[in-house]
Amino acid sequence: MENEAIIQIRDLHREFVVGSETVHALNGINFSICRGEFVSIMGTSGSGKSTLLNILGCLDKPSSGEYIINGTSVNKLNINQLSTLRNRQIGFVFQNYNLLARTTAIDNVQLPLLYNSNISAKERKERAIAALEAVKLQGRMDHFPNQLSGGQQQRVAIARAIVNDPVIILADEATGNLDTRTSYEIMTLFQELHSKGKTIAFVTHEPDIATFTTRTIKLRDGQIVLDENIQQQSAAEALAEYEKNMKHTMI
Amino acid sequence: MNLLNLIKISITALTRNKGRSFLTMLGIIIGIASVIVMVSIGQSSTQNVRSELSSMGSNMIMIMPARSMRGGVDMGTGHSLNRKDLETLEKSTKYGQHISPMVSSGAQLVFGSNNHSGSLSGVSASYLDIRKYKLGAGIMFTDNDLKTNAKVCVVGKTVVEKLFTNGEDPIGQTIRCGRVPLKIIGVLESKGQNQMGQDQDDIVLVPYTTIMTRFAGNKSRDNFNMLFASATSEEESEMAATEITYILRSNHDIKAGQDDDFEIRTQEELLSTMSEITQVLTILLTAIAAISLLVGGIGLMNIMYVTVTERTKEIGLRMAIGAKRKDVMLQFLSESVILSLIGGFIGIIIGVCLALVAASALNWPKTVSQSAIGISFLVCVATGVFFGWYPARKAANMDPITALRYE
Numbered sequence: 036m037e038n039e040a041i042i043q044i045r046d047l048h049r050e051f052v053v054g055s056e057t058v059h060a061l062n063g064i065n066f067s068i069c070r071g072e073f074v075s076i077m078g079t080s081g082s083g084k085s086t087l088l089n090i091l092g093c094l095d096k097p098s099s100g101e102y103i104i105n106g107t108s109v110n111k112l113n114i115n116q117l118s119t120l121r122n123r124q125i126g127f128v129f130q131n132y133n134l135l136a137r138t139t140a141i142d143n144v145q146l147p148l149l150y151n152s153n154i155s156a157k158e159r160k161e162r163a164i165a166a167l168e169a170v171k172l173q174g175r176m177d178h179f180p181n182q183l184s185g186g187q188q189q190r191v192a193i194a195r196a197i198v199n200d201p202v203i204i205l206a207d208e209a210t211g212n213l214d215t216r217t218s219y220e221i222m223t224l225f226q227e228l229h230s231k232g233k234t235i236a237f238v239t240h241e242p243d244i245a246t247f248t249t250r251t252i253k254l255r256d257g258q259i260v261l262d263e264n265i266q267q268q269s270a271a272e273a274l275a276e277y278e279k280n281m282k283h284t285m286i
Numbered sequence: 287m288n289l290l291n292l293i294k295i296s297i298t299a300l301t302r303n304k305g306r307s308f309l310t311m312l313g314i315i316i317g318i319a320s321v322i323v324m325v326s327i328g329q330s331s332t333q334n335v336r337s338e339l340s341s342m343g344s345n346m347i348m349i350m351p352a353r354s355m356r357g358g359v360d361m362g363t364g365h366s367l368n369r370k371d372l373e374t375l376e377k378s379t380k381y382g383q384h385i386s387p388m389v390s391s392g393a394q395l396v397f398g399s400n401n402h403s404g405s406l407s408g409v410s411a412s413y414l415d416i417r418k419y420k421l422g423a424g425i426m427f428t429d430n431d432l433k434t435n436a437k438v439c440v441v442g443k444t445v446v447e448k449l450f451t452n453g454e455d456p457i458g459q460t461i462r463c464g465r466v467p468l469k470i471i472g473v474l475e476s477k478g479q480n481q482m483g484q485d486q487d488d489i490v491l492v493p494y495t496t497i498m499t500r501f502a503g504n505k506s507r508d509n510f511n512m513l514f515a516s517a518t519s520e521e522e523s524e525m526a527a528t529e530i531t532y533i534l535r536s537n538h539d540i541k542a543g544q545d546d547d548f549e550i551r552t553q554e555e556l557l558s559t560m561s562e563i564t565q566v567l568t569i570l571l572t573a574i575a576a577i578s579l580l581v582g583g584i585g586l587m588n589i590m591y592v593t594v595t596e597r598t599k600e601i602g603l604r605m606a607i608g609a610k611r612k613d614v615m616l617q618f619l620s621e622s623v624i625l626s627l628i629g630g631f632i633g634i635i636i637g638v639c640l641a642l643v644a645a646s647a648l649n650w651p652k653t654v655s656q657s658a659i660g661i662s663f664l665v666c667v668a669t670g671v672f673f674g675w676y677p678a679r680k681a682a683n684m685d686p687i688t689a690l691r692y693e
Contacts, residue, residue, distance in 0.1 A: 094606060094687050115610050122608020133603045133690070137302050149291050150608040195607070 047100035062257035078254035126196030186217035222270035313582025314629030320575035322637025328568025381526035384412035402448035408497030424472030440472035442487035590677035602689025615682035622674025630666030
C-alpha cells in the first residue's frame with residue numbers, strides 16, 4: 036500500500052493558444068506520486084509549474100496525455116465530475132490563504148464539506164474542529180481572518196485543505212507570503228502531516244523550502260529536468276537553529 | 287449543497303454588507319409599497335363609489351325627458367313625461383316596484399325671522415323607498431294628501447338647521463314657501479353628501495300634486511321634471527328599464543326607428559361609468575408604481591453585478607474546493623431572491639399601512655388588496671430571479687483558475 040501510485044502522469048502536454056501562437060506550457064511530462072510522499076515541485080516562473088499544479092488540482096485538463104488520480108482518469112470527466120473530484124480527493128493551500136473574509140475560522144474550514152451533501156451538519160462541525168486541532172488552532176476557532184496572523188491564517192487554510200481527508204494536498208507557494216520563521220513553522224506543520232501519512236505536493240521556487248520535502252521535481256520550459264529523492268531536513272530543527280542565530284545577532 | 291445551507295450562506299453574505307443590502311432593498315421596498323398603495327386606494331375608491339351609489343338605491347331607475355332638438359337647435363329639456371305616463375306605469379309594470387314623479391320648484395323658505403333658499407321636490411310617498419331616505423321623526427304624507435293637494439311637507443336636516451335655529455321641534459310647525467304655508471309632518475334622517483358633493487339633506491318633500499296646483503308658474507301643469515322608479519331588485523333593474531322603455535314608447539306613440547323622447551338611466555350604468563373612471567386611474571397609477579419597481583429591480587441587478595465582481599476570488603475558491611457551477615449560481619440567485627423578498631415584505635407592510643392611512647384620511651372604506659399582496663409576493667420572487675439571473679450566471683461561468691488569481 037505504501038508504494039501505491041496515487042498520481043500517475045503519462046506523456047502530459049498542455050498547450051495554450053495565445054493570439055496566433057501556440058504556447059507549449061507542458062511538453063511531455065511523466066511522473067508518479069506514491070501515497071505518503073512529500074514532493075516539492077520547483078521551477079522558475081514560466082517553467083510550467085503553475086500549469087502543472089492546475090492540472091494536478093483538476094482545475095484544468097491536459098491537451099493530451101493521461102492524468103490518473105487515485106485510479107480515476109481525469110480526461111474523461113465532465114465539469115461537474117471534476118468539481119466532485121476536487122471536493123473529495125484534493126486539498127488546496129494557496130499562497131495568499133484565500134480565506135473568506137468576515138467568516139470565522141471554523142466556518143472557513145467547514146466550507147469544502149458544505150459541498151458534500153453526504154456529510155451532516157454535526158459531522159461537518161466535528162471534522163472542522165479536528166482539523167483545527169491538527170493545525171494547533173483549537174483556541175482560535177471563532178476568530179475572523181483579520182484577527183489572525185499570516186501564519187495562523189495559513190494554518191486555517193491548511194485545516195481547510197485536510198478537512199475533507201484528501202488523497203493529496205496541493206500547496207501553491209504556501210510559504211510565499213510568510214517570513215522565514217513563520218515559513219519554518221508552516222513547514223514543520225506540513226512535515227507533521229506528512230509523518231501522519233498525508234501525501235503532499237508543494238510548489239515552491241525557494242530551494243531551502245524544498246529541502247524539507249522528500250523528493251524534488253524540477254521543471255524548465257515545460258519539461259522535467261530533475262526528479263530525485265532527497266535527504267529530508269527537519270523544519271523543526273531549522274526553526275530552532277534560526278532562532279538561535281537570531282539571538283546571536285541580537286546580542 | 288442543501289437549501290438550508292444555501293440560505294444560511296446567502297444571509298451571511300448579505301449581512302456582511304448591511305448598508306448596501308438595505309439600499310438595494312429600498313428600491314424594492316418603494317416599488318412594492320407604491321404598487322400596494324395604488325391598487326388598494328383604487329379599490330377603496332371603487333368601493334366608495336359603489337357604496338355611495340347603493341346608498342342612493344342601487345335598484346333606482348331615473349326617467350328623464352330627452353333634450354329636444356329642433357332644426358339643430360337645442361330646445362332644452364322636453365316635457366314628454368306626464369300624469370298619463372305615471373298612471374300607465376303604475377298599472378302595468380311588472381319589474382318596477384315603486385314609481386314617483388318629481389316636480390321641482392325653487393322656493394324661499396321662511397320660518398319666523400329665518401329664511402333659507404332651497405328647492406321643493408314634489409314627489410309621491412314611495413319616493414322615500416326609491417331614494418333610500420328614512421324618516422327620523424314624524425310621518426310621510428299619504429296618498430290621501432296627494433289627492434287633496436295637502437299643504438304638508440317632510441324636510442331634511444339642513445333645512446331644519448337653517449330654519450329652526452332655536453332648537454324648536456320642527457314637527458307640526460308651519461313654514462312659508464312664497465305665499466303657500468306648508469306644515470312640517472316629518473323630518474328625514476341625515477344622509478350626508480353624495481359623491482358629487484351635493485348635500486342630500488337640503489331637501490323639502492311636498493306632495494307633487496300640491497306643487498302642480500298651488501305654486502305659481504306650475505298651475506295647471508301636467509308634466510313632470512322626471513320620474514323615479516325602483517326595480518324589484520338590483521338584478522332586475524335592466525329588465526325594468528326595458529319594460530319602462532316599451533311602455534313609454536307605446537304611450538307616446540313612437541314608431542319603430544324613431545328616437546325615444548325620454549331617457550332612462552339605471553344606477554348600474556352610473557356605477558359602471560364611475561368604476562370605469564376609477565379603474566383607468568388605478569391602472570395608470572399602478573403602472574407608474576410598477577415602473578418604480580422595475581427601477582428597483584435594475585438597482586438590484588446592478589448591485590448583484592458589483593457583488594459578483596467583488597467576490598470573484600471567493601467564487602474561484604469555492605469552485606476550487608468543489609462548488610459546482612450550479613452551486614455558485616444558486617448561491618447568488620438566492621442572495622438576490624432573499625434581498626427582494628425581504629424588501630418586498632417590508633414594502634408590503636409599509637404599503638398596507640399607507641393604504642389604511644390614506645383611506646381613513648379620505649374617509650373611504652379601508653380596503654387592503656389581498657390580491658395585490660399575493661401578486662407582490664410573486665413579483666418579488668420573480669424580480670429576484672429575473673434580475674439576479676445574469677449576475678449569478680456570470681458568477682457561475684467563471685473559470686476557477688482565472689478567478690483565483692483575480693486581484
